[in-house]
Amino acid sequence: MADKSINKVCVIGAGIMGAGIAAQVANAGVPVLLLDIVRDEDNRNSIAEGAVAKMLKTDPAPFMGKRAAKLVETGNIDDHLDRVAECEWVIEAIIERLDIKQELYAKLEKVRKPGTAVSSNTSTIPLVQLVDGRSDQFKQDFLITHFFNPPRYMRLIEIVAGPKSDPDTVAKVSDFVDRQLGKSVVNAEDSPGFIANRVGTFWIQAAVNAAFDQGISVEEADEIGGRPMGVPKTGIFGLVDLIGVDLIPHLKNSLTSTLSKDDPYQAIARNEPLIDQMIEEGYTGRKGKGGFYRLNKGADGSRVKEAKDLKSGEYRAAARPGLVRGRAAKGDLAALIEAEGKVGAYAWAVLGPTLSYAASIVPEATKTVVGVDDAMKLGYNWKIGPFEMIDRIGAGKLREKLAASDIPVPAILEQVGDGTFYRVENGKRRYFGTDGAYHDVDRPEGVLLLEDIKLSSKPLLKNGSAALWDVGDGVVALEFTAKMNALDEQVMKLIQKSIALVKSDYKALVVYNEGSNFSAGANLGLALFALNIAAWSEVEKSIKGGQDAYKALKYAPFPVVSAPFGMALGGGCEICLNSDAVQAYAETYIGLVEAGVGIVPGWGGCGEMLTRQLENPRHGQGPMPAVSKCFEIISTATVAKSASEAKDLGFLRRSDGITMNRDRLLHDAKVRALAMVDGYEAPEKPEFRLPGPTGAAALKLAVESFRIQGLATPHDETVAAELAHILTGGSTDITETVTEAQMLELEVESTMRLVRNPKSQARVEHMLETGKPLRN
Incomplete structure (x- = not known):
């Protein structure tokens, strides 16, 4: 049986597709050699090098982080083709011309190791034509792997095996693109255009x-x-x-x-x-x-x-x-x-x-x-x-x-x-086959979907905005169900009920859903209604209710693992920050964006982000470097553009997991939660030593400078002042201890002052109407 491991990949062809495929391999943490032809004798690697440089500036970004780019080694076909011997998989992504591809394959036969998978990213040329004239060994190792553009973001890969393709080689590549590149494999026949x-x-x-x-x-x-x-x-x-x-x-x-x-x-x-x-x-x-x-x-x-x-x-x-x-x-x-x-x-x-x-x-x-x-x-x-x-x-x-x-x-x-x-039938989805019979829709090992669980079970708990599901092995999944998975009082009530149920009957809880995005945050429509009728007590009740629910999750006597994907903003970010661990889909765009609607994080986000920044050894001695970084991230409503970048920003811890394939997220989060059950102890409540008014004054001075330069608006300055007040501990000084409860109270006080401000109310209304922040 062929070796199932792929530890290094070679991509030949540094055009948009080839370079994008190389970037996604690097995103998976796997070294990749990117080769192209020689066009410039002064810099024989110029095409591949230029492709990497261009990708570092491209938006949306092919790389999930700058560290990934360092895993791409560049070269050229004339000088470095023999280095495919270092690789377990060679991907050809050159021009769609049969003669040029066949010429390349003839060269590959002389330098690659037998058993090294070779695939073409073609979308038009039949496999039988591609391997015509090649050896039996080459035909056994060859397949088509048709990625879709852009390779980082498009989840489909069509895989075509030829009549002589080795099943073990096809399985090795399929498993790699599934688990490590995060693609969903659809097996296609060798027909024009595939599917x-x-x-x-x-x-x-x-x-x-x-x-x-x-x-x-x-x-x-x-x-x-x-x-x-x-x-x-x-x-x-x-x-x-x-x-x-x-x-x-x-x-x-x-x-x-x-x-x-x-x-x-x-x-x-x-x-x-x-x-x-x-x-x-x-x-x-x-x-x-x-x-x-x-x-x-x-x-x-x-x-x-x-x-x-x-x-x-x-x-x-x-x-x-x-x-x-x-x-x-x-x-x-x-x-x-x-x-x-x-x-x-x-x-x-x-x-x-x-x-x-x-x-x-x-x-x-x-x-x-x-x-x-x-x-x-x-x-x-x-x-x-x-x-x-x-x-x-x-x-x-x-x-x-x-x-x-x-x-x-x-x-x-x-x-x-x-x-x-x-x-x-019997809780299983089945499809009609060409043989006239129905067959089970099978999932690959390690794929667990809530949509399948729902076919054979009912929720343990449910209300208008959330539900709780038994996902097996003593683990439950908390699902948000409102539009955009927005968070409201109903979600918080179900969290509290879920905690009581898990305490008595289950082992762990996973926060997960299968919407388009994890959560866009608090329900702004309900918030605006409360603001318009000046229901200040209800607004304050909502803030404290969210804090109580999230902290109850944080200190529950069982593991809580959040599994975000897509947008995890505001309150959607804060529930992750309050979890014991996070298992994030690689394409998670997470951030505390409250400043964009004229408020500050109110469900514990300030204290949790501050804790992460204080734990970061790069910030050195004293609280001010960590406070400043936290202030910068939250005041500018910074959103991580990948789970990898979320670790750099502190939204995720270094110990948090990343799942490349969206369909494997619930399974991975469940495994993560079960691994924490034995000997689990809830975290200790943090205490802070913060600089107080002197630190806040320094932060406000920086924002004032930005306003004078036209980089910040007057209301940005108002919101930033409240954020600075929270992050520096209010009226404390470095000799005093600030508890988590005091940080939460500072969040409530600042949020209540801001929601009474007509300019913040205008920001909320503008966001609801246009989906864009108001720069007032």
Whole structure:
């Protein structure tokens, strides 16, 4: 059996994809050798070096932290190809030309160790052509690993094994990209375009064609073909702008040249003169001068969003059509395709052919309907996959409508009859196979999902904003359930009830959910309502209630592990700070952002962050360096852009864990919690020695300087003064001890002074209306 470990990787090709793949390998803590051709004799490694330098400046960042970049070693193919012998996996990500790839493989055969995995990141060239002329050993070690751009953020990887690929080698690479690179593996067949790009390209082409043919504006197309269909809010033309208008003809040419002549895509693939003109003039989307949308300066100098008129080709002010209403607007696909007028006509022109096509590629492109659905959800960010869409519409109804529209009815759609492609039996989700039978949707070992647990159980506790679930082995999971997983009084009440239940019947608690984000923080809508009616006692009660709940978790007689992901802001950050440990998804964006809405952290965040900064040996002797750092982070509403960066900022401790694969987060957090059970003791309550008013004066002086320079607003100065008052311990001095309870009281007092300030109230209202901070 082949060695299962991958300790070093070589990526050949330092373009956007190759460099991005190398960065993600480095993000996983694995050394990577990045090679490209020699272009500059004075610096033969210039291409690879330039790619790394560019990535360090790119936003969104390919690297999760600057330390990761140090794991990328650069070189060139001419001088350093023999160093692939140091690596267990070689990834080829060079130009999509078969002759150039085969030339590289011939060189690799001479220098790599037998058993070293070799894969191509191709999205268009069949595997059998890639390995033509290579040795049997090379064919055994070869596979396709198709990453999606950008490699750090896109979770999908399509893996294609050839007829001679060694199963152990394929398993080794699959396990590595799953556990260490954080990707969800979808096994694809060796067919043109594989899965996601084949369906996705068809979908985009069908949607663009229908807009031109039906006289639909780009805004109308994006409204109808966006959120109501369960696809990203960009819709069709917004997505084309995002990925690049110039990519459309490239994808078309790629697929038409490799698909069979009778493939349905061949019938809809066409060029639009307007798109050709846009590309020629540099209107290639967000990376160019604009695309189907652009931002332009209005008469008053403000930025105005404009949209391309598909008939005239000219730009005009973008409109908000407001066409989709009722059940259709809420994701009822059956209602959407039956809607009257242009809404139903356009929705059907997109969905009908796309769902037919998606169903037609099973089992040619992938063996199961699950593969198609996962590929589209992970690769194109659809909320539900094509076969899940069919279940919502109804297979029988779709079949009738396809036949009436002279759109092919695929065999698997005939086969399922009036049944569904997914159903739940005995608490297990099952899918309809090409053999006419239902099969369990299996999860890889180490994947534990709350959505699966919910199929066979009910919550132990539940209210309008939270629920508590038994996740096995004596561990419970606290789930936030409100919109944006916002935190309110109901969450705090359920926390207190959960603590009592875990004390008597369970071993540990994990804070976890499967929303789009961990938590956006406190419910600002409720807060604004209380402020508008001057319900000051209720506001204070809410602050103290949050403090009581979070500290009850912190000092509970059992381990508490938070498992954040996505945004963990404000109160969402503070619950992590008050946990015994954190097991964070690598893509966690965590921070105390209260200053942006004119207040300060009020649920223990100030004291907890201060504790972490005081524990940091880099801050040396005395409290002021730690206080200053804490003040800087909180006053500027700094948000970590990864879990790795969160450790650098102190939102996470060095001992906290990071999970690369989102689907493994609950399992890893549960394992972490169980490991802490034996001999568990609640932490001791911290005490602080802080500088008091003299320290606060120094911090306020710094903010005043920023205001004079125009870098801070007058109200920033007000908020910062309250934060300085808390972090320096109020009226204390360095000879006195400040308890945690006193720190909490300082948080309450400062927050109450700020919420009474009309400028803070304006910030809260502006954030609710626009989603952006008000600079007043």
